[in-house]
Amino acid sequence: MPASSAPHAHPAAGSAALLAAAEQALRASGVQWTELRQHVFEALSGTGRAVSAYDVSDTVSERMGRRIAANSVYRILDLFVATNLAKRVESRNAYVANVHPACAHDCIFLICETCGRIDHLDDDQLADDLRARAAAHGFVAKRPALELLGTCRACQG
Known part of the structure; x- marks a missing residue:
């Protein structure tokens, strides 16, 4: 996946523009944007730091008023990594929101x-x-x- 090095702007972490870009990118890949996926992305992008699936699970559970299992969050985070909405920080077993989901940067x-x-x-x-x-x-x-x-x-x- 060679990346493009043309200069361009990226939405700010946690912004409505980033949320819209993520939704558009996921839909463009043929995957449905669900309420749970939105909450997971908001929890991921709103921190400004790398977070574990358990951190995201706790945040989303609190927002939704019901327990969301870490396994469900892991599946969504894996989907986000596969569709370039998130990046995995291998050494920390943690994830960060990708502020440029339409770009193929490593x-x-x-x-x-x-x-x-x-x-x-x-x-x-x-x-x-x-x-x-x-x-x-x-x-x-x-x-x-x-x-x-x-x-x-x-x-x-």
């Missing part, structure tokens, strides 16, 4: 070991180079999982 996550903040970079050239290097070794990359552990600017000061 995110590079910057994970602060001090405060837990997770930011991301979009570097299409780096991701494409990694795919090319893998292909040169006879390996077909499904999706790069790029995570850098370190200390964010706020924690350095």
Whole structure:
């Protein structure tokens, strides 16, 4: 899935514009946008940080006034990852909303070991180079999982 590196704007996390973009992207992929999926996406995108399926389950359960099982949330999060609405932070077994669901970027996550903040970079050239290097070794990359552990600017000061 080579990514496009043309400059463009992304909706803000937790915004109505991001919710609309997510709904449009899911419907365009032929998948129904349900009330539960909307609540899961709102819980995911409203935090501004990586969250576990259990965190999302608790938030959605509270909003809906009934218990939503983590297994149901996992299935929805897997669907969101497959349709580019969310990204999985492998080392944290957590998820973040994709603020550019119409774009095919491979995110590079910057994970602060001090405060837990997770930011991301979009570097299409780096991701494409990694795919090319893998292909040169006879390996077909499904999706790069790029995570850098370190200390964010706020924690350095």
